[in-house]
Amino acid sequence: MAEAHQAVAFQFTITPEGIDLQLSHQALRQVYLSGLRSWKKRVTRLKNNVITGVYPASPSSWLFVVIAILATMYTRSDPSMGLIAKIQEHLPVRSMPANNTLQEPADSILTCPPPLDSLSIQCRTMVSAVLFSTLLWFSLIFTMRLCLKQLLSYHGWMFEQHGKVSNTTKIWAVSASRKAEILRGNEEFGAMVRIFSGRQPLLYSYQGSLPNLPVPAVKDTVKRYLESVRPLMNDPEYERMTELAKEFEGSLGNRLQWYLKLKALWASNYVSDWWEEYVYLRGRGPIMINSNYYGMDFLYVTPTPIQAARAGNTLHACLLYRRKLNREEIKPSRVPGLNIPLCAAQCERIFNTTRIPGEETDSLIHWQDSEYVVVFHQGRFFRLWLYHAARLLSPREIEQQIQRILDDPSPPAPGEAKLAALTAGDRIPWAKARKEFFSSGVNKRSLDCIEKAAFFVALDDEDQGMMGDDPEGNLDRYAKSLLHGKCYDRWFDKSFTVVVYKNGKNGLNAEHSWADAPIMAHLWEYVMTTDVFQLGYNEEGHCKGDGLPSLPHPSRLSWDLPAACEDCVQRSLSVAQALADDLDFHVIPIQDFGKGAIKKCKISPDAFIQIALQLAYYRNRGTFSLTYEASMTRLFREGRTETVRSCTSETCAFVRAMEAGESKEACRRLFRTASEKHQQLYRLAMTGEGIDRHLFCLYIVSKYLGEESPFLKEVLSETWRLSTSQTPLQQVELFDFVNHPDYTTCGGGFGPVADDGYGVSYIIIGENMINFHISCKHSCPHTVSITAFIPNLSLSLYLLELMSPEKLDVSKTEQNHSKNSKKEL
Incomplete structure (x- = not known):
């Protein structure tokens, strides 16, 4: 029970002599260090917000502009063309007596200094110059960002043919003599793009300069749609669809398009929020297999056969990636072969994110930080803290904690073993069960612990991978295991679940609504290579370094599940199992x-x-x-x-x-x-000239307006x-x-x-x-x-x-x- 006592900051008892207060200095120190780490993250986040907010300039460039303006004023020239004087006229001036001396009372030593709203001539000149420099600095930032946005809006280079390059692309390109390299994808940036891009961008530096998704013309989308279905239809079917398309284009389509253009002017992206809600979050069927996807380990190599060691390196690498993500030290993603930036908005919800079930629609909840993960092993849930004394646990220390979980002989609580099957079945039963059985008490606390975790970890008691006498069949079973497991050993609502098998193989299962697969693939590439080529293992296959025996043991989550809840779990498991078997x-x-x-x-x-x-x-x-x-x-x-x-x-x-x-x-x-x-x-x-997202959004608008379109209805039912x-x-x-x-x-x-x-x-x-x-x-x-x-x-x-x-x-x-x-x- 020593660990439990260390977790209590203070205790007090009332005795006949008074109140006996007992402080735990160890616990208070942990509270202090945890708070210190939290404040450091806040400062880092604030600093990054400032740097990103003024990109492609830098905060230090403000001082350069101020010094430059003051230097030119010192040479008795006016770089502002009278604006500094205009600003100076609106600043308060210190009143002067007729004899040009300040009237001070006899008890001036006891009086307050002149108020801030009365400035001397020199102060007014300095303040007006600084204000003008700041306005000039912001104007330059706005101009550079606008130019960069216009340059990034140009996509003509993508359509150029070999040997036939337009003058616009030549200007955009590095040089006319290297235009062929650009078209082959061997050049990084156009010269103009490079000029208006700052140096050493952070992960989100380009967000404010990326163009908005354009809304294609209805006639263009309809034309491309008809072209796409022509090989799939016979002549009568195609003629019928053509008539429906023409009717839509000439009547309802233009009205719906007006609403989309209005949304495109107001929102950053006219598609993404509706796509997330109506395609993912409003789906009422199981997300296991139907929505979630998986990522595999190395194909031919398993770095260590020790399950706890592989988990130690994997979890540590995940948290290293999160640290780089929080500090925005990850380089902005680019178009493959080019240096054109891609949107990084989806990266914000990789960690500390959970999909919450609802009866009509689900929702995504993201927390700023989480210092622990929830680990599932043999039907039991454990909370594993990954930070100690304001530092990230080393891989060897995480291995030690994982091994404690593996060695824990305690049995699952009644109904606990297959509880995660609720996340694998239909969404409405899960939403009702969550509201009925997990809205208060110990069940709510344990569920909150899972949902607020950085991510979920599953320690499987099976061997997987391309191995044995049937490597091909085992590889297939490995894929199925990552995708659905036993239907109750993955928390499918978490942004992602790290799976570590008994023989050291690993993989992940990811929820799809919050982001697309390339985002998770970027993380997983980093984790795999960091695990092997940077962290590594010793000769025995354990993580490098030393453990820390004094670490508090991982704690079991407690549950009090009634028989009715167990029935709900079993029904969800039946639905999920049928899906997995098929x-x-x-x-x-x-x-x-x-x-x-x-x-x-x-x-x-x-x-x-x-x-x-x-x-x-x-x-x-x-x-x-x-x-x-x-x-x-x-x-x-x-x-x-x-x-x-x-x-x-x-x-x-x-x-x-x-x-x-x-x-x-x-x-x-x-x-x-x-x-x-x-x-x-x-x-x-x-x-942005595709077919299906435009038609999808037109369909959503028609539903909001209560309009029926036979054309859109048929398109969306394909x-x-x-x-x-x-x-x-x-x-x-x-x-x-x-x-x-x-x-x-x-x-x-x-x-x-x-x-x-x-x-x-x-x-x-x-x-x-x-x-x-x-x-x-x-x-x-x-x-x-x-x-x-x-x-x-x-x-x-x-x-x-x-x-x-x-x-x-x-x-x-x-x-x-x-x-x-x-x-x-």
């Missing part, structure tokens, strides 16, 4: 084939994979499907994602030509056309049977694929969007590897991922052989593919 998942790592080989075709690797997916889907189903590919809109303030409709008429023409056995030259020409069309759609989506997303490797500099080729990330994945569809996530790693994560449902007879998507990998290699100017040995290519693919066709 999930079919396959992870397919492909070696000796990647970006390097695709480059020989001189097309985008993303376009290459998307076209290959269309060919595979067509060979499996004999038809084409509406295809969703996620594209980011973070070139704009508070931007999230847009949809690229990858199934185009050009792609369909290529697929049909392949299936019809047309000549290689004809297929190569159609392939080139299809890839260029895909790239054009991707660029339009990135630059099914995405092929949902795809690329996980970009953002911090390539953290990985050393040359000296450490085995330390390769496997990426992550998600569940299928449609009951009769596929979810496909892929990550291109280096020059010679692509990892696919493919999901579908057992209950659908049309989606058998083994027979539908594994051939896609062979087809990709065949496309390379067909389209590359360099002829490949087809038989050797297929032999390599069969050896490196995880399943036989």
Whole structure:
């Protein structure tokens, strides 16, 4: 009980002799140090707000402007062109007697000094010069920020063709002689962008300079929509949809558009808040599998087999990232290959964030700070403090605390073991249970502890990874475990859950509403590389350094769950278990084939994979499907994602030509056309000219106005049977694929969007590897991922052989593919 006594700052008892007060100096010291750390964070946050608020200038530049103005005044010149004198006229002046001497009473020693509102001539001149300098400084900041915003609003460079660069892009570019490098993505900034960008920007420095997401014209969106559905409809269906679109465009569309333009003028982003609310938070089905996604550990390497040690390094690395995040020391994200900044608004809610269930809609709650995490192990919840004496615990100390949890023999409280299943089932039962059973008492305190934690940690008692006699099957089970686990050993409402397995493998499960996958991928890349290449382990596999035996033990969370609550838990678990059992998942790592080989075709690797997916889907189903590919809109303030409709008429023409056995030259020409069309759609989506977010917002406005639109209703009811997303490797500099080729990330994945569809996530790693994560449902007879998507990998290699100017040995290519693919066709 020594730890419990240390947690009490003071005790007092009433005795016949009076009050006996007993102070705990250790506890008071911890209170003092905790408060000191909190104030340091506040000061740091205030300092960063000031630096970000005046960016691209710096606070020190204010002093430079003041000194420059005063220096010019000293030379008897007026840089303000009379403005300083105008300011001086409005400042109070000290009144002077007729004989030019100040009248002071005899008892002047006892009187107060002259009031502040009476200034001498010299003081008035100095104050007016400082005021003018400050106004000039703010004007310069505003001008620089406005210029930077205009420069960042220019996206013409993205659409330039090789060898044909407009004069505008030449000016924007570093120099006309290097325009080709810019178009290939080898240049950082345009010269003008560099001039108006400050030095050493913080994470959020560019936020005020990012442009707002533009609202496309209704006629342009409708035109692109009709073009996207043409290959998916027969002639009568297309004519009917065209009539609905024309009717909408000529009547209701313009009225709804007016409201969107008004919102775009008032809000930072006309899409993101509605997207977060109506697509994510208002969903009443389970978020497990349907919304949450996962990220994997290194594919071939497990740095240590000791579970507590791996957890120690992982948790410490997460908190190091949070420290950099709080101090805004993380470099602003950029467009891959360029130095164009991306919006960082989503980073604010990585830590200390929880999704709260509601009967009509959920809500996201974010706390400024949290000094602990909640750890789940064998049906029990523990609170683990990660700070001691105002410092972050070392990895060895965290390992020590985790080991104490692993060694704790206490059993779960009644109903505690499967409590987290409430977060895995339908949202309305969870909202009602939260209101009925967790609104007061010990249950409320324990639930508050979970929701206010920095993040959630699950210590699994199973081994996972690509291992054993069935590495491929084990890899599939590893993915399923990260995505849903046992349906009660992840807190799916937390912003993310770190999972550490018994054999030292780890991974994460992330909630989707607060941010998109690249945000979590950025954190996870940092955590993985920091764990191995910076923190490391000793020869025995433990974290480096020494422990601290005097640390207070992690504390168990207490619960008092009635039988009715246990029934709710069981019902939610049944719903979640049925969903998990229906999930079919396959992870397919492909070696000796990647970006390097695709480059020989001189097309985008993303376009290459998307076209290959269309060919595979067509060979499996004999038809084409509406295809969703996620594209980011973070070139704009508070931007999230847009949809690229990858199934185009050009792609369909290529697929049909392949299936019809047309000549290689004809297929190569159609392939080139299809890839260029895909790239054009991707660029339009990135630059705010996409289709689906605009139509989605128009639909929301129509609902607010009580208007019915047959066109919008039909558009929003379409099914995405092929949902795809690329996980970009953002911090390539953290990985050393040359000296450490085995330390390769496997990426992550998600569940299928449609009951009769596929979810496909892929990550291109280096020059010679692509990892696919493919999901579908057992209950659908049309989606058998083994027979539908594994051939896609062979087809990709065949496309390379067909389209590359360099002829490949087809038989050797297929032999390599069969050896490196995880399943036989």
